[in-house]
Amino acid sequence: MSQHLPNLNYLDPELLQKLGDLELIAREVVEGLRAGSHRSPLKGFSTEFAHHRQYAPGDAIRDLDWRVYGRTERYYTKLYEAETNFDCHLLMDASSSMTYGSGKVSKLEYSKYLAAALSYLILNQRDSVGLSVFDSEMRAHLPPRSAMSIILQIEKILKEITPTPKTSIAKQLNDIALQIKRRSFVILISDLFSDVGDIMRGLQRLRYGGHNVIVFHTLDPHELKFPFKGTWQFDGLEGEEELITQPERIREDYLTNLNAYLEQLQSGCIGSGVDYTLVETSRPLDSLLSEFLETRSLNMMGPSVGARS
């Protein structure tokens, strides 16, 4: 892992400084219900005029622009753009498999930085952020709040995370879907080493709840490239039986399996309208976030926006 991530303090001033630059981009992207610094892409009932649209049956009569009708004798409806805010739920996988790290930083550590950085970004935009940490059970839950003080609680929870061997993502996603009342942003940070079907069912459950779901799929570079040579003993992190093998001989199979798995995951996410990002833990966090937000900005005009209407 590169040196850009400090080890202990998840809200390092230097990192936050870099993230501060991202705020402008984020402002253009995220959406919410509360009037905040974000412009909602939803054209709705607000004060700031956006543009006209020809009247269609079912539109509210009060939105008709009579002045235009007076000039043109055609019915046009006025559309307004409202400033919004939103609730964001960070879901963090704290299972043992997340503790793997080929370099200095494990996937879990990286995820913690990622969660903290995202929290800071969201709070800085005066939106609400909450955090849920799970493995086989819900280990910690912090409801979304927009007060800046919540960042300290988030950091405290992140520091106290103790990984446990088992994960059950689907169940946890279901539980969370039941808990969230408003349409929210749900950001899942996990290595997703579980049944693809279960994962997709949980994500789809969230999507049915009208939530905007973002998945940060964190994987270690060694997990992606499998560069081992010689004879190795692999000890399973979630209680699996150890394996002594010669990785060069099984590398081809491994990469085939992994790529099939990633492909299915990605295509499943696209099919369900879930924003999927593969995160290689060797990447600098700021560049990851920067790229992610830029991609989001471009996709704003795309189907993921419309999917929530």
Added chain:
Amino acid sequence: MSFLNPWMLLGGLGIALPILAHLLNRHEVRRTDWAAMHFLNRNVRVRSRQIRLRDLLLLCLRCLALLLLVFALARPIWKNEDSSWLPGEPRAGVVIALDASFSMEHGGGDSRRFDRALEQVNVISEKIQPGDPVTLILLGGEDKVLIRNMAFDRDRFRDLLQSAKVAPVGLDLDRVPKRLKELLDDMEAPKKEVYFITDVQARDWRRSSARFHETLAELRNDAEVFLVPVPGAPANLAVTELNLVSGVLRKGTIARYQATVHNYGEVPVLDVAVQCRVEGVQIDSKRIPVIAAGASETVSLFVPFHNAGSTRITAEITGDLLPSDNVRRVVAVVRDRVSVLCVDGSGGAAGRLIMASLLARGDGAKDEDYVVRSVPWLTLPAEPLEEVDVLIFADVPEVTPEQVVQLSRHVRNGNGLVWFAGPNVKAAAWNERTASGSNPLLPAKLGAPVDSRTSEGAGRPLDPAMPDHSVCLPLQSLPEDLFSETRFLTRLNVEPSSSSFPILSLAGSNAPILLEHSLGRGHVFQFATSAETSWNNMALTPVFPMLMQQIVNYLAGREFEQPRLVGDSLSLSYVEQPDASDAVFDTPSNESIAVPVREHRDQFVAMLENSGEAGFYVARVSVQAPGMPIAVNVDPRESDVTSLSASDLNENLEGADITVVASESELVAAIDASRTGRSSWRYLLITGFILLLLESLFAEFLRKRKRSRSKQAEPIPDNLTGVQDA
């Protein structure tokens, strides 16, 4: 068992490499925690015992192959008879030394000794395995290595053997073992054999030194030594000498040459014809009625000189079994005229005596072409030296430095100088001007006069220090009492220079009386006594005219009149630095050899190091210049072709542990019996490579088996891939 390349065994340390690799690999099962266990193919498992067994087997194969290769490259040899069960071949490196001195030509026709020697070489070569190292040396003179450590190839060997020729040189037997040792040391072979094929000339073998026998015995430490004699009949006639006996080499005169024919055989030879040829034209022929066994006979050959210049003269016999020594050659440089100038410092006595001695001739008269004059020493500056061939200084007190330079130049040009001591000579002045520098004019430094009388008060007689010198030759014909009449009362103490040598000395004291050294193309004779009678009675005896005439003949002669022997160096001296940088020597076989001119002790000399042929060479200062012929003869000592009898040879070689084989069948049997060493390195090398091949095939097999197993790996569990229903 021994090793040809024992240092190669160090390569055995290389066995550490596969072992080290094995040990390193064995401990290299590294551990890691792993999250994505579901993606790992659990069929490709490695069990530690399986690894150990497989690796141990491969390790053993590798180590064994490596050891075999190292062992093979160290070239082991089993010399023991007990090791005959081992795969291997009886191999040996062979050095064949072929006597190529001209006595091997004896026999004529097909049965020459050399032809029989070549047959023996063929027999030996039949027993050599292809690829074994072979050396073939032709012994004689400078020795010629025809083949050196060649991997034996029968056809090529035969081709090279065709070029083996007899050289017109003798064999230096004492040098042979040392030369063979050098060749053996230069050869690498599991076992070495030396075959010395020679006609075992009795003359050489009987005179062979103790050192020869020691070195020959030492050869046995390195190799099996076989002596293959090819003896022959002793009958041989040779012209051993051809000398000018009397007469001056001037145009219009007749000189008498004397040819000596020696019968080396064991029976008398009748009616031997000796022919004398001048420039290839027969001008005289003599018959010797009988030459007794082991005896020499001489004939006089009269050679008329019609023209001035170099003349080639040969004396030849025919019908002999050994042609090389049937001819003797000399060159006569015939002058138009000879002029002698005597510079007298004694007041006239010495000059008179010298003139009288030089003019005391058979015909008794002066002739126009032979001028002898005597002048007082003070008139020397006025004399034109260019017309003088021989200058005689008798009791001259001193000379000026300019005169010394003039004299030195005169001698260097090819003229002669004779110097007599005497009571008037100022030794210090002469020493200062003539005996210093790197090339002094006189052969010796002058000292004080010493009394050389015996205790009875009588003078001491002469003793030839160099009896073979042409100046001394006629003295030998004098009766002993006449010769010893010459008595010396006083002589000058002299200190000879390094380049001079005494010709005559005083009997019983070894004090030199006559010294000679060469200067440029000329020579200087120095008497340590006087010409007149105050210090001796030499001028009153028959010795003096003979000596003086011979000295004048010798000094009036020219460079290259003295014949050389094959193998001698031929040198051409220059008076001054020549324009051309190379001199040219034409060999008797009409080959031209350019020889660079070098400066040596202020003299310019071109030297042909080794005259390899018998006949007339021609030396030229440049390609266009006229040539000066040089007669080169074979060494008559080699003409004694008598071979040692088998019993004498065995006696001669007693204690040397050398196998003497008399016939072809004996030779074959001896080779078979001696060649017991077995060399198996090729087999070991092949086995090593086979093992390496097996090891790599086995490793490949294991790798393929593992791969095929991994191909049959169980499929990935559905729960990791089943996203379709999502």
